[in-house]
Amino acid sequence: GESVGLHLPTLSVQEGDNSIINCAYSNSASDYFIWYKQESGKGPQFIIDIRSNMDKRQGQRVTVLLNKTVKHLSLQIAATQPGDSAVYFCAENISGANNLFFGTGTRLTVIP
């Protein structure tokens, strides 16, 4: 399944399927990006990050893709599990600055 981020803030996928969560960032000067996972009643949990000198980075079951031309970021989760159900936020930053700007978030629901 695939979300379009700001226009479709919810995404439901079957367990075992791959998930793609999209994010459009706003500042062309941003050069560092982070994906966070937030479960209900908890703080955001770091998933993966990427710098602007890369267009792809892989972690365990997760891949982040960065397209600077269209200012688009995506998070791919392979073999989605019920424990992946949460709200996912992208965040952007300009290197050296403290400010971390969060996107609106996408709620991922995994159907067993």
Place this chain on the structure above:
Amino acid sequence: GAVVSQHPSWVICKSGTSVKIECRSLDFQATTMFWYRQFPKQSLMLMATSNEGSKATYEQGVEKDKFLINHASLTLSTLTVTSAHPEDSSFYICSVGSGGRGGYSNQPQHFGDGTRLSIL
């Protein structure tokens, strides 16, 4: 990443009360900590940057006299919501930057589990 602890996790109090929230960096000396606020079903908004040994830097629109921040040590920052009113009810979350003393960058930030503040 840094392990961050917040206390309390949930506060319910009467209007007009002042409430103090603690943020501790358990395994990392944090020269910089951050305070965010999150309303239901919304994203995180940065309120202020807490700097060890100096004044906090507040974001535009955040009242510094209402949200008092103290960062007296490398492991503790506190946020005091003074004379809280129902509109201050929110989820307050702190984070610790990764740079630490001598570090270049404060990213990525690692977050505590938040404090849910309910003002009656």
